[in-house]
Amino acid sequence: MRTSNMLIPTLKENPADAEVISHQLLIRAGMVRKLAQGVYSYLPLGWRVMNKVSGIIREEMDRAGCQEVMLPIVQPSELWQESGRWDVYGKELMRFQDRHGKDFCLGPTHEEVITDIVRREVSSYKQLPMNLYQIQNKYRDERRPRFGLMRSREFLMKDGYSFDMDDEGLQRSYKEMHDAYSRIFTRCGLTFRPVEADSGAIGGSSTHEFMVIAETGEAQIVFCDTCDYAANTEQAKIRLEEPSGEAMLPVEKVHTPDQKTIAAVASYLSLPTEKTIKALLFRAIYADREELVCAFVRGDRTANAVKLQNALEALALEMDPGEELLEAHGINPGYVGPMGLSGVRVVIDEELTRMRNLCCGANEEDHHLLNVNHGRDYEGDVIADIREATQGDPCPRCPGQLQAARGIEVGQVFKLGTKYSESMGATYLDVNGKTKPMVMGCYGIGVGRTMAACIEQNNDDYGMIWPTAIAPFQVVVMPANHKKADQMAVAESLYKELLDGGCDVLLDDSAERTGVKFANADLIGYPVRVTAGKSLADGLVEIKVRKTGEVSEVALADVVRTVRTLLMDL
Ligand code: ATP
């Protein structure tokens, strides 16, 4: 390809609405353009990268014995009614009606559609196991579409589904996909970590997310400094201490004027924050009602909203319950405590039940209670693990300590079990002619998010630095000065030689100044740049490696060999 007939609209300035580096660079390098909030067009260079990521995914899926299909984006509501998700998926599901008033949605995921196909077409154990996948646009009306391709409303996803005879089969399929995902992200040049995760709206029992470690990641993860435990904080456990052997002391009410935060109360009463109980207020939303929820955790901790939502089996959780709701329940947020609290849903973190003689709000202006103990002084409606793991907490698996990091979730694998096969009747006949539900797994990778995550991990002040495997082009060849006939002729012939040598090469034959061409090449981040310039007089061209900035002069005859060797290491 030649830049003279390509659409590569690079920009000098960062777009005003781009907060993260991948979004800024994708726009500046002319790889994507925004059409609407969370909806993007991919221009030629961006689409080449997307296709290379998809290509790697296809190779690894095919290698693992999966078959590619293409399912409809438009899905009838009946299927979602059958699985029970039409009413619980919420506002993220983009719903519409056809001219006859029938309900449809744009697929945010395809468990329903694939289960429908398989229940119709597969009936015998002889056809199992089976693993089907597709690479296709998904639609989710995200609450906060942002960060460009990272969280968009239309995005390309590889989604795959495995069907097995039994649990043992599912374990095998799951491991196979886990391994394939590790190979895919390694080949894409990413530094990543599989972590234990929450299964969210998809459902099922066990699940791992593949996290690309990056400051800009929206997910918070923890991993042990000693063993291989790693988890999303939506799921991460913290080792529980043994129950305290302290004797229970009598409850005492103390005057704490204007001391409304844990830090203020602890310092006013000269107590360590670990000896206090923190109250957190939420509004839990259910299909038929809303509830004011008061969650209690150790004073130096916070509650994780996803853990709490799961413990409450709520459809959603609002962080801010709103003044009105608090007033209606007579709640004074600065002085809430679990003892004597009524009329609201009370959730107690399991850790509190093992501790003794804690300080908490007295449910009375300007007062706190000392020596409050679970069992004797309060019970709570739900006792669950709702505390958020953080840096320095004890590992649940070994004596090590947890480290905290941010991550971008690029993929997730789920063991679904029989959730969909049972609700939708996807059964098979086993060897003995007995009807059994198929045991399912599902597996997703965000193609655009993977591309963006790669940029987050590989960039510098000048632009992107692509790993060879997914670079828009591996090599760019250019004359330093397009007006010099000898330079142009050499660039042309090297371009053809590199093409013949199997390189993925672009010829920059544009009428730009050298500085502009160099800046664009750095911005777009081709792994290798070959420039025919002044040293042609000595039979040499310049080769620059984008990643290291290393520049060398190479004899014309050695260019193809040198470039190919360099590309193998990048
Ligand atoms: P998140 O928690 O980030 O909202 P999710 O867990 O809902 O994502 P999955 O249903 O597991 O997403 O989808 C599989 C993959 O699709 C994710 O791992 C991610 O790479 C990608 N993905 C999900 N939502 C988006 C989105 N809004 N924009 C771009 N990619 C997405």
Ligand code: MG
């Ligand atoms: Mg996910």
